[in-house]
Amino acid sequence: MAAPKASLHLVAPVWNGGTRGIGGLSRVVAPEGNQKKGRSLLQFLADRFYDVEALRDHLLRKRVSKVHQKNRPFNHINQRYGPYVAGAYFILKQGGAVRFQGREWIRPNQRGHFSLDFLKLQAVPVEAVDASGCAINYQGLDSLLALKELQSLWLQRCPHVDDWCLSRLHPLASSLQELSLAGCPRVSERGLACLHHLWNLRRLDISDLPAVSSPGLTRILVEEMLPSCEVLGADWAQGLKLGPEEQPRDTAGPIPA
Amino acid sequence: MLRRTLLLGLCRGPLGRGLGTHRGGSILGKVEGRGGYRGSWMAPSSSSVTFRTQDPAHDVKTVGRLGGGDRDGKMSEIKKKIQSILPGGDWNPLYDTSHLPPESSDVVIVGGGVLGLSVAYWLKKLEKPRGAIRVLVVERDHTYSRASTVLSVGGIRQQFSVPENVQLSLFSIDFLRNINEYLAVADDPPLDIQFNPSGYLLLASEKGAAIMENNVKVQRQEGAKVCLMSPEQLRNKFPWINTEGVALASYGMEHEGWFDPWCLLQGLRRKVQSMGVLFCHGEVTRFMSSSNLMKTASGEEVNLKRIHEVHVKIDQSLEYQPVECAIVINAAGAWSGQVAELAGIGKGPPGTLQGTKLPVELRKRYVYLWHCPQGPGLETPFVIDPSGTYFRREGLGHNYLGGCSPTEEEEPDPGNLEVDHDFFQDRVWPPLAQRVPAFETLKVRSAWAGYYDYNTFDQNGVVGPHPLVINMYFATGFSGHGLQQAPAVGRAVAEMVLEGHFQTINLSSFLFSRFYSGEKVQEHNII
Numbered sequence: 001m002a003a004p005k006a007s008l009h010l011v012a013p014v015w016n017g018g019t020r021g022i023g024g025l026s027r028v029v030a031p032e033g034n035q036k037k038g039r040s041l042l043q044f045l046a047d048r049f050y051d052v053e054a055l056r057d058h059l060l061r062k063r064v065s066k067v068h069q070k071n072r073p074f075n076h077i078n079q080r081y082g083p084y085v086a087g088a089y090f091i092l093k094q095g096g097a098v099r100f101q102g103r104e105w106i107r108p109n110q111r112g113h114f115s116l117d118f119l120k121l122q123a124v125p126v127e128a129v130d131a132s133g134c135a136i137n138y139q140g141l142d143s144l145l146a147l148k149e150l151q152s153l154w155l156q157r158c159p160h161v162d163d164w165c166l167s168r169l170h171p172l173a174s175s176l177q178e179l180s181l182a183g184c185p186r187v188s189e190r191g192l193a194c195l196h197h198l199w200n201l202r203r204l205d206i207s208d209l210p211a212v213s214s215p216g217l218t219r220i221l222v223e224e225m226l227p228s229c230e231v232l233g234a235d236w237a238q239g240l241k242l243g244p245e246e247q248p249r250d251t252a253g254p255i256p257a
Numbered sequence: 258m259l260r261r262t263l264l265l266g267l268c269r270g271p272l273g274r275g276l277g278t279h280r281g282g283s284i285l286g287k288v289e290g291r292g293g294y295r296g297s298w299m300a301p302s303s304s305s306v307t308f309r310t311q312d313p314a315h316d317v318k319t320v321g322r323l324g325g326g327d328r329d330g331k332m333s334e335i336k337k338k339i340q341s342i343l344p345g346g347d348w349n350p351l352y353d354t355s356h357l358p359p360e361s362s363d364v365v366i367v368g369g370g371v372l373g374l375s376v377a378y379w380l381k382k383l384e385k386p387r388g389a390i391r392v393l394v395v396e397r398d399h400t401y402s403r404a405s406t407v408l409s410v411g412g413i414r415q416q417f418s419v420p421e422n423v424q425l426s427l428f429s430i431d432f433l434r435n436i437n438e439y440l441a442v443a444d445d446p447p448l449d450i451q452f453n454p455s456g457y458l459l460l461a462s463e464k465g466a467a468i469m470e471n472n473v474k475v476q477r478q479e480g481a482k483v484c485l486m487s488p489e490q491l492r493n494k495f496p497w498i499n500t501e502g503v504a505l506a507s508y509g510m511e512h513e514g515w516f517d518p519w520c521l522l523q524g525l526r527r528k529v530q531s532m533g534v535l536f537c538h539g540e541v542t543r544f545m546s547s548s549n550l551m552k553t554a555s556g557e558e559v560n561l562k563r564i565h566e567v568h569v570k571i572d573q574s575l576e577y578q579p580v581e582c583a584i585v586i587n588a589a590g591a592w593s594g595q596v597a598e599l600a601g602i603g604k605g606p607p608g609t610l611q612g613t614k615l616p617v618e619l620r621k622r623y624v625y626l627w628h629c630p631q632g633p634g635l636e637t638p639f640v641i642d643p644s645g646t647y648f649r650r651e652g653l654g655h656n657y658l659g660g661c662s663p664t665e666e667e668e669p670d671p672g673n674l675e676v677d678h679d680f681f682q683d684r685v686w687p688p689l690a691q692r693v694p695a696f697e698t699l700k701v702r703s704a705w706a707g708y709y710d711y712n713t714f715d716q717n718g719v720v721g722p723h724p725l726v727i728n729m730y731f732a733t734g735f736s737g738h739g740l741q742q743a744p745a746v747g748r749a750v751a752e753m754v755l756e757g758h759f760q761t762i763n764l765s766s767f768l769f770s771r772f773y774s775g776e777k778v779q780e781h782n783i784i
Binding site for chain 1: 434438441443444451452453454455456510511512514634635636653
């Protein structure tokens with residue numbers, strides 16, 4: 001439900017013969033903040049006019065379809081140059097960085113342009129992908145899963161990577177050694193449970209995940225789940241509720257809640 | 258201005274009745290008044306609502322603050338009354354009918370659980386033009402205290418033996434993944450169904466190994482991501498399992514897991530209300546139908562019935578409202594058999610089509626929640642033992658949910674939802690402790706019971722119209738896997754209603770006529 005409009009003063013609308021105009025309908029007393037005023041004005045109008053509502057829905061749908069467009073697969077590149085080049089192109093187009101086996105990192109510059117020299121590296125597998133901050137989502141992972149020799153994957157601060165995406169990573173189990181999910185707002189402990197497929201994983205970064213309910217306990221459980229993996233995450237005692245007498249003397253060991 | 262609004266209110270009487278539905282002080286949706294005026298009225302909850310009077314010298318803001326407390330109370334009452342008289346309010350000069358359903362509705366859906374709401378959603382989504390169909394959902398318990406949806410363990414899997422079931426599950430998981438695109442309501446927060454993608458692990462003994470291999474082949478053909486594991490691989494992956502007696506295991510890698518059914522139900526309810534579906538808190542007590550004696554192509558005489566009125570009895574009252582309808586959808590879950598009997602299905606000599614009842618009945622199932630600190634870790638899938646016992650993890654705190662389906666002889670009495678704890682001791686715990694040795698020391702924290710809408714014929718759903726009562730459609734009988742197939746079944750029924758045939762997933766083998774012709778669609782993997 002919308003927040004209570006306590007400061008909104010409504011006057012009885014005047015029947016004005018079928019014309020729908022803003023003028024003469026009602027007076028809006030703006031709440032605090034210019035941005036809030038703008039948003040609540042849009043909501044107020046959308047509640048009363050079907051065309052404003054349609055416009056707002058259209059803008060929302062456009063935003064969603066922009067993300068979908070960014071994650072489309074590049075089938076023609078895949079057919080012509082192979083899966084490694086297609087995957088690399090996909091990542092570079094999103095704004096991430098790629099490293100082929102035995103080469104340096106390839107990054108796009110400030111304006112998003114990158115050189116197309118890697119197009120000749122058709123048989124060279126991709127070893128590391130840095131997709132930090134990119135708008136990669138469930139569909140976009142199609143291009144990444146084709147990189148069978150991927151060893152290191154960084155998905156830091158990706159806004160659309162969620163539990164569903166993590167459940168899709170199991171085809172990379174034989175090669176993936178390093179995975180970083182730091183700062184992803186949608187990843188929760190339920191998605192971390194399906195990382196146990198990645199038996200080759202040596203380094204896992206699950207720090208700063210806002211959707212995880214108890215970060216310390218989750219880190220302990222993930223460490224138990226992946227015994228040969230080094231897990232970087234929250235402090236073990238973080239998120240535990242202590243009594244007023246108990247003080248966290250030794251924060252390195254798990255304190256029973 | 259005040260005089261004019263009072264006049265408007267008084268004149269609204271006859272027009273108000275003709276609109277046919279009284280939504281009362283509903284916050285959602287737009288109310289159409291006369292001509293082109295559109296507005297949405299909030300139930301006046303704060304005394305800051307003011308109204309302009311003719312006297313310009315009268316300060317608008319001070320109207321609500323005149324005098325002491327008593328004056329304030331009276332003023333707010335007067336304001337409420339005037340608010341209800343103005344267009345959009347629920348004032349009716351004769352008597353208040355806001356609790357009654359409308360006098361007519363194109364589609365009446367009996368049952369407001371996840372299947373009923375899913376059918377309502379897809380009807381509204383697939384209808385052309387927009388707003389063409391009026392849908393009414395009749396639910397007799399708004400707290401959903403005995404509904405199978407909310408008491409369910411919430412799992413979703415593709416590991417079935419019937420290909421249609423696999424397709425239904427695959428579409429449903431797609432729906433759940435994109436739930437915020439399907440069920441988005443403007444200005445409301447996005448839904449979080451708390452999906453755990455941990456997968457299902459089905460174990461098979463020597464006897465069932467061949468069937469399991471066959472099933473996995475069918476599932477892979479339809480697109481499910483399932484892999485077969487030998488006992489050796491099982492021990493490597495899940496060291497807490499005791500693989501004695503296990504010959505083969507099938508493990509779902511993706512698209513399987515469990516989620517929160519209450520969240521799905523509320524999301525559907527919210528979206529469906531925003532699309533304009535009407536809800537009624539009442540119980541269907543009677544169907545008025547008319548019959549037509551017709552001849553088939555081969556010359557046989559058939560009595561075709563058509564339901565043209567549904568009597569909805571209002572909760573806790575003797576009042577009932579006859580609702581004229583074109584189509585009735587039976588999504589009453591475990592009570593679908595009783596609703597079908599009301600429509601006269603099964604009243605005839607046994608062995609004929611008229612005498613074929615809807616074989617859906619109530620079956621009680623128990624679910625137990627226990628705590629085991631040494632239990633399996635975070636990676637635990639939803640494990641199903643060959644004996645039929647199942648369990649899964651719940652949350653981060655080493656809590657587990659599980660149960661077992663009783664055999665036909667030990668079926669508990671479905672009259673109430675009391676839990677039998679001896680059942681856990683005798684039938685659930687021994688196979689659990691044998692399969693997972695860590696479960697020898699566990700402590701049961703709580704338990705509950707729920708109903709399966711059990712199809713005694715072949716434990717698979719009934720979808721589609723009845724051959725004789727031609728405007729009653731079924732969406733029921735899923736015997737424990739209704740929740741996970743609800744979005745896809747809803748779409749199939751909506752397609753059947755709007756187009757007359759299944760368009761996306763072909764569920765012709767799930768029609769009612771199989772009960773008469775005897776063609777069982779037996780599902781082997783039922784828990």
